[in-house]
Amino acid sequence: MHRGLLAILFTKIHFETEEKITKALEEGYPNAIINERIDWDYGRQICFDVTLRSPTKSTAMRKIVMVSGDDDGGRWGLSRYEYKSMKACKGDFYHG
Numbered sequence: 109m110h111r112g113l114l115a116i117l118f119t120k121i122h123f124e125t126e127e128k129i130t131k132a133l134e135e136g137y138p139n140a141i142i143n144e145r146i147d148w149d150y151g152r153q154i155c156f157d158v159t160l161r162s163p164t165k166s167t168a169m170r171k172i173v174m175v176s177g178d179d180d181g182g183r184w185g186l187s188r189y190e191y192k193s194m195k196a197c198k199g200d201f202y203h204g
Contacts (some may be wrong), residue, residue, distance in 0.1 A: 125177075128184040129154060132175045136186040143170070146194060151202035152177035152184075155194055172197050 133140060133156060140158035147154050153176040160169045172191040177184045191197040 125184075128177075128182075129175055132184040132186045133158070133173070136173070136188075137171065140171075144194060146198060148198070148201040152179075153201050155191070155197035155201075157194055174200065 133142075137158055137160055140156075140160055142156055142158055144157040145154060153174055155172065155174050158171050158173065160171060161167075162169075172194055174187040174189070174191070174197055175184055176187065189200075191200075
């Protein structure tokens, strides 16, 4: 019984966290299409490779950006820095 409740609680927390991450990404890049995602759970950081489509143009732009959470993962925000590659983004992961 307790394991079931814990599973439900952890599932709820996971989905709430994913909503915060998505919201942070969409605040800076509305309607972005995610091509790749690399998570760094130790530092609550995620690199995203996204495609952005301009509503007025038929062209698409690719961006590499990072979303990071605070110490308890309650708040997530988008870094204003854009990276040249996923490798460069991963290089900025916090390692303690």
